[in-house]
Amino acid sequence: MAIWLSRSKKIAHLLKPKIAYFPQPKIAPSEFSYKIYENHVNSSSFGTLSGENIRSPHVFLDNSATMSALNRQWRRTESTRAGEQVETVPYSDDNYEDENQALDFPGGRVSFTHEMKFISEAADKRIPCYRVLSDDGYPIAGSRFEQVDKETAVKMYKSMVTLQIMDNIFYEAQRQGRISFYLTSTGEEAINIATAAALTSDDVILPQYREPGILLWRGFTLQEFANQCFGNSADYGKGKQMPIHYGSNKHNFFTISSPIATQLPQAAGVAYSLKMDKKEACVVAFTGDGGTSEGDFHAGLNFAAVMDAPVLFICRNNGWAISTPISEQFRSDGVVVKGQAYGIRSIRVDGNDALAVYNTIRAAREMVIHEQKPVLVEALSYRVGHHSTSDDSTKYRPVDEIEHWKTARNPLARFRKWVHKNGWWTDDEESELRGSIRKQLLNAIQVAEKMEKPVLAEMFSDVYDDLPSNLHEQEKSLRETIKRHRQDYPTDVPV
Amino acid sequence: MASSLRRCNLGLILSRFQSISGRSSNGGTRLRRLSTAMISEERVSPYSEGAGNKSINLFSAINQALHIALETDSRAYVFGEDVGFGGVFRCTTGLSDRFGKQRVFNTPLCEQGIVGFAVGLAAMGNRAIAEIQFADYIFPAFDQIVNEAAKFRYRSGNQFNCGGLTIRAPYGAVGHGGHYHSQSPEAFFCHVPGIKVVIPRSPQQAKGLLLSSIRDPNPVVFFEPKWLYRLAVEEVPENDYMLPLSEAEVIREGSDITLVGWGAQLSVMEQACVEAEKDGISCELIDLKTLIPWDKEKIESSVNKTGRLLVSHEAPITGGFGAEISASITERCFLRLEAPVARVCGLDTPFPLVFEPFYLPTKNKILDAIKSTVNY
Numbered sequence: 051m052a053i054w055l056s057r058s059k060k061i062a063h064l065l066k067p068k069i070a071y072f073p074q075p076k077i078a079p080s081e082f083s084y085k086i087y088e089n090h091v092n093s094s095s096f097g098t099l100s101g102e103n104i105r106s107p108h109v110f111l112d113n114s115a116t117m118s119a120l121n122r123q124w125r126r127t128e129s130t131r132a133g134e135q136v137e138t139v140p141y142s143d144d145n146y147e148d149e150n151q152a153l154d155f156p157g158g159r160v161s162f163t164h165e166m167k168f169i170s171e172a173a174d175k176r177i178p179c180y181r182v183l184s185d186d187g188y189p190i191a192g193s194r195f196e197q198v199d200k201e202t203a204v205k206m207y208k209s210m211v212t213l214q215i216m217d218n219i220f221y222e223a224q225r226q227g228r229i230s231f232y233l234t235s236t237g238e239e240a241i242n243i244a245t246a247a248a249l250t251s252d253d254v255i256l257p258q259y260r261e262p263g264i265l266l267w268r269g270f271t272l273q274e275f276a277n278q279c280f281g282n283s284a285d286y287g288k289g290k291q292m293p294i295h296y297g298s299n300k301h302n303f304f305t306i307s308s309p310i311a312t313q314l315p316q317a318a319g320v321a322y323s324l325k326m327d328k329k330e331a332c333v334v335a336f337t338g339d340g341g342t343s344e345g346d347f348h349a350g351l352n353f354a355a356v357m358d359a360p361v362l363f364i365c366r367n368n369g370w371a372i373s374t375p376i377s378e379q380f381r382s383d384g385v386v387v388k389g390q391a392y393g394i395r396s397i398r399v400d401g402n403d404a405l406a407v408y409n410t411i412r413a414a415r416e417m418v419i420h421e422q423k424p425v426l427v428e429a430l431s432y433r434v435g436h437h438s439t440s441d442d443s444t445k446y447r448p449v450d451e452i453e454h455w456k457t458a459r460n461p462l463a464r465f466r467k468w469v470h471k472n473g474w475w476t477d478d479e480e481s482e483l484r485g486s487i488r489k490q491l492l493n494a495i496q497v498a499e500k501m502e503k504p505v506l507a508e509m510f511s512d513v514y515d516d517l518p519s520n521l522h523e524q525e526k527s528l529r530e531t532i533k534r535h536r537q538d539y540p541t542d543v544p545v
Numbered sequence: 546m547a548s549s550l551r552r553c554n555l556g557l558i559l560s561r562f563q564s565i566s567g568r569s570s571n572g573g574t575r576l577r578r579l580s581t582a583m584i585s586e587e588r589v590s591p592y593s594e595g596a597g598n599k600s601i602n603l604f605s606a607i608n609q610a611l612h613i614a615l616e617t618d619s620r621a622y623v624f625g626e627d628v629g630f631g632g633v634f635r636c637t638t639g640l641s642d643r644f645g646k647q648r649v650f651n652t653p654l655c656e657q658g659i660v661g662f663a664v665g666l667a668a669m670g671n672r673a674i675a676e677i678q679f680a681d682y683i684f685p686a687f688d689q690i691v692n693e694a695a696k697f698r699y700r701s702g703n704q705f706n707c708g709g710l711t712i713r714a715p716y717g718a719v720g721h722g723g724h725y726h727s728q729s730p731e732a733f734f735c736h737v738p739g740i741k742v743v744i745p746r747s748p749q750q751a752k753g754l755l756l757s758s759i760r761d762p763n764p765v766v767f768f769e770p771k772w773l774y775r776l777a778v779e780e781v782p783e784n785d786y787m788l789p790l791s792e793a794e795v796i797r798e799g800s801d802i803t804l805v806g807w808g809a810q811l812s813v814m815e816q817a818c819v820e821a822e823k824d825g826i827s828c829e830l831i832d833l834k835t836l837i838p839w840d841k842e843k844i845e846s847s848v849n850k851t852g853r854l855l856v857s858h859e860a861p862i863t864g865g866f867g868a869e870i871s872a873s874i875t876e877r878c879f880l881r882l883e884a885p886v887a888r889v890c891g892l893d894t895p896f897p898l899v900f901e902p903f904y905l906p907t908k909n910k911i912l913d914a915i916k917s918t919v920n921y
């Protein structure tokens with residue numbers, strides 16, 4: 051596939067969009083200098099990239115210039131004590147041998163400085179967000195991205211639409227009391243689908259819970275989704291978990307677990323196994339912005355870095371963790387900056403730009419697999435829906451904020467404009483698709499609802515590989531109870 | 546409609562966590578649960594008499610207690626995930642408006658952080674009232690509770706303590722919670738000397754016990770029966786009152802068998818008692834309220850009267866706190882016992898969604914056990 055250097059059709063698209071709700075971190079007071087941090091001294095990891103490994107090198111290769119600027123900045127003279135001038139010589143290869151100028155320390159030599167400098171708590175500029183498509187669906191001038199062929203693009207668009215309709219219909223089904231719970235991915239369709247499209251089916255997914263689009267892309271059918279939500283006998287989880295806790299071994303998609311962030315250190319272990327088996331595949335581990343506050347997030351990143359484990363961490367920063375805004379979740383410039391502290395290469399991407407996500411994930415995946423080390427991607431988006439069917443988000447956030455993201459920043463609308471402009475998608479196709487997906491979903495729900503629940507024996511199965519004696523005994527006693535009190539028990543669970 | 550019938554029978558689903566009473570299923574499960582409020586209405590307790598009593602539900606009672614705790618102690622703080630806007634169960638509604646964001650606030654999503662922060666705050670002489678959103682999510686904080694909070698006083702020779710710490714967490718079945726919104730993890734914490742574990746059964750109890758827990762000079766883990774947040778309604782005095790910790794309460798007197806339980810399970814047990822009565826079996830029902838340190842004497846004297854004991858809890862039977870009660874009472878009342886101690890508990894499986902009605906220690910399971918114990 052060719053690398054495109056595409057030109058914007060309208061100058062207006064060059065204008066930097068304002069992101070409405072992401073709070074600006076405070077600019078550091080000027081007396082604290084923070085050049086070291088700001089300039090990415092640790093550039094060694096960038097140096098190993100080769101063109102062969104990277105299909106879109108534009109994403110990150112800009113560091114040599116920064117390095118020389120850094121060295122220049124450091125070359126200055128300053129006073130430490132009255133009357134005494136000492137020349138500060140920055141770290142460089144030439145003075146490696148000077149014991150007084152640098153400390154030989156595990157991890158590499160650390161140069162000495164006379165300046166008492168604190169690394170700032172914030173850079174003076176926020177990390178920018180990689181983007182390809184403007185809000186109008188035009189490639190932004192100067193943006194470089196890998197072309198997506200028609201077939202893939204159309205499949206991506208169709209999948210995004212399918213995900214949206216599935217969310218709407220299942221959400222409604224919950225409102226009608228037909229399923230007990232639901233949670234939509236509304237607003238995050240591009241992250242879901244574009245990520246899936248950029249991976250191969252061998253890549254192992256460790257989801258949080260707002261990523262059903264990956265399964266959808268991999269061929270998990272609408273019927274399979276419905277079966278899980280209804281907890282019927284065809285549900286792979288055998289009705290044991292709440293709706294939306296999908297899992298599919300054949301799709302390399304680990305079963306969702308409600309406790310937040312637990313999957314992240316596990317991801318390092320799964321990836322280490324792929325590494326030892328020399329697999330041409332990586333682990334893709336998702337977290338929300340809220341999830342990054344858990345200890346497991348930090349454990350996961352650090353383990354992956356130290357073990358050189360091929361994990362692609364994707365943080366869906368959607369601004370909210372239930373009612374908690376990111377300003378109460380962390381004071382850093384979002385999540386992307388946390389990677390570097392763990393020695394993990396990181397990038398921020400516009401999560402509502404399907405093309406940008408696609409390109410980012412492709413490039414990141416190449417690095418993860420060919421360099422055998424983790425990468426962190428922070429995708430900026432917005433949770434357009436309520437947290438779940440148990441939540442009413444208008445209690446804690448302005449309706450016009452939701453509306454803004456639902457309309458002006460809609461990821462489907464943006465991608466649709468692009469496929470449309472390419473002549474790959476028509477309005478007729480759109481309405482036909484929507485009609486047909488709706489029909490399939492309503493049918494899937496009906497089938498799932500009619501189907502029996504899993505048999506009672508399944509309640510005791512899978513606690514262990516085999517039934518131990520305590521469970522044998524409990525099953526027997528339960529069956530006797532059921533015989534005595536049949537009216538106490540649901541009739542749709544075969545006993 | 547066949548499908549809706551099926552749902553009702555399952556006793557599943559239908560209600561959202563935030564509107565349990567409004568849309569709960571009308572199956573057996575709901576009836577079971579409703580009676581907690583009934584029990585409490587029947588009983589006239591000394592502290593509920595007089596003016597200023599209003600019928601409120603359990604989450605409002607918790608909310609009242611938190612208002613009072615913050616009002617009466619300027620060094621009291623309330624915090625946890627999503628606490629600022631009122632909490633996912635509405636227990637902290639209005640608190641941050643009233644007492645300010647410095648005393649009532651959201652925390653980052655990190656249970657070990659919440660409890661660690663709370664331990665530190667409490668160690669400085671404050672009342673740290675920390676909320677864990679669901680008892681199922683308390684485990685990241687297990688180390689802070691077990692190794693830190695519980696041993697803070699002991700390890701320093703009483704130079705330091707974090708007695709102002711109270712950890713609140715909704716626990717237990719709710720009809721549709723599956724693995725991670727249903728668990729009853731109390732027994733893990735009962736294995737930890739240095740903390741107290743308290744579980745209320747009704748709004749009135751919740752308010753008085755929570756205020757006692759907050760003001761108790763020891764760290765307390767306070768589990769709230771989330772099924773009852775909206776469902777249990779009773780008259781609760783509006784004033785500031787406390788109910789004693791480590792004091793069990795006989796909530797129904799009887800002579801043939803003693804039943805011991807706590808939290809939401811008591812209403813299920815109460816119904817079994819009522820039914821057993823019809824068969825001429827007189828049951829004494831005791832609310833343990835504080836699981837550690839527990840009121841062994843009250844159980845002992847009741848068993849010495851009845852000669853039989855049944856313990857019931859939602860948590861899995863193996864290693865549940867019922868095992869401890871059973872062992873202790875067997876030690877103390879061995880010669881008086883006329884039958885083995887019966888335990889009617891959750892099964893030894895993870896909490897299953899679809900099979901919840903089968904998993905739970907239902908009224909009829911208890912009734913059967915009462916009969917077989919009495920006829921042993």
Ligand SMILES: Cc1ncc(C[n+]2csc(CCOP(=O)(O)OP(=O)(O)O)c2C)c(N)n1
Binds near residue numbers: 338339685
């Ligand atoms: C350990 C743990 N604590 C608390 C919760 C309750 N909870 C469920 S989702 C959620 C917010 C997660 O927010 P985020 O990670 O940003 O994901 P999003 O929902 O925005 O996709 C919380 C607090 C949980 N599931 N697990």
Ligand SMILES: [Mg+2]
Binds near residue numbers: 338339367368
């Ligand atoms: Mg979020």
